Amino acid sequence: KNKSLGVVLLNIKQRNLLVEEMNYASEHYPHSREYIEIWEEKNDGLESFFIKNLENVQGDERDVIFIGTVYGPEKVGAPVTQRFGPINGIAGKRRLNVLFSRAKERIVTFTSMTASDVRAEEDGNPGVYMLKCWLQYSSTGVLEGGQYTGKEPDSDFEEHVIQQIKSIGCEAIPQVGVKGYSIDIGVKYPEWPHGFILGVECDGATYHSSRSARDRDRLRQEVLEGLGWRLYRIWSTDWFEDPIRETEKLREVIIRRLDELKMSVTK
Numbered sequence: 138k139n140k141s142l143g144v145v146l147l148n149i150k151q152r153n154l155l156v157e158e159m160n161y162a163s164e165h166y167p168h169s170r171e172y173i174e175i176w177e178e179k180n181d182g183l184e185s186f187f188i189k190n191l192e193n194v195q196g197d198e199r200d201v202i203f204i205g206t207v208y209g210p211e212k213v214g215a216p217v218t219q220r221f222g223p224i225n226g227i228a229g230k231r232r233l234n235v236l237f238s239r240a241k242e243r244i245v246t247f248t249s250m251t252a253s254d255v256r257a258e259e260d261g262n263p264g265v266y267m268l269k270c271w272l273q274y275s276s277t278g279v280l281e282g283g284q285y286t287g288k289e290p291d292s293d294f295e296e297h298v299i300q301q302i303k304s305i306g307c308e309a310i311p312q313v314g315v316k317g318y319s320i321d322i323g324v325k326y327p328e329w330p331h332g333f334i335l336g337v338e339c340d341g342a343t344y345h346s347s348r349s350a351r352d353r354d355r356l357r358q359e360v361l362e363g364l365g366w367r368l369y370r371i372w373s374t375d376w377f378e379d380p381i382r383e384t385e386k387l388r389e390v391i392i393r394r395l396d397e398l399k400m401s402v403t404k
């Protein structure tokens with residue numbers, strides 16, 4: 138109750154429904170009414186509680202913003218219809234940019250969709266693509282989800298590691314592109330629909346060449362980690378010395394990463 142709060146829905150019908158629900162709550166639950174009254178007085182009411190739809194959020198800042206995406210599958214297991222109201226429009230990206238900058242401390246997203254439910258590409262509708270990226274970031278903490286380049290593995294060693302990742306039960310994508318860089322192997326897990334869970338790097342020519350090349354690789358790693366990627370490096374010397382041990386270490390890293398991601402979603 139010590140944090141100012143705003144709730145934003147992505148269409149007007151859902152906003153109106155939630156206003157009705159909140160009016161009922163304030164009448165029947167004293168703590169709800171008390172919260173609203175406190176923030177109507179505090180700071181001259183400049184941070185009073187609000188429920189708005191996407192188009193009406195302009196200049197409002199609160200400590201915490203709750204976002205309800207509204208959209209989702211019409212039936213369990215059905216695909217999500219790609220109709221996202223104002224987000225589909227020409228100003229969709231700008232409106233989302235405004236929305237995501239309303240929170241001073243935290244954003245909590247309520248959704249029945251995953252990023253994989255939104256069929257959008259970077260060169261397509263900018264608003265819908267931003268929604269897809271937001272859902273992915275909310276679930277993984279990764280700002281740049283990575284693009285399939287279609288390139289083959291760089292070496293026989295990478296191909297061997299890919300086969301071992303598949304034997305663990307994961308999907309392994311070679312040469313994932315992120316912001317002009319390439320990650321040797323992107324790892325996906327069947328029960329995690331939000332994108333890549335891990336980037337695997339296999340030591341190659343850069344680690345056996347000049348110091349400047351190694352420095353460039355360290356800078357590249359810093360950029361990728363700054364975008365939220367979790368990277369795990371496999372050394373060929375260790376792998377060929379004991380592939381069973383190194384495969385088991387990789388399995389443990391994947392399991393720990395999954396546990397971290399699942400905990401971050403449920404917080």
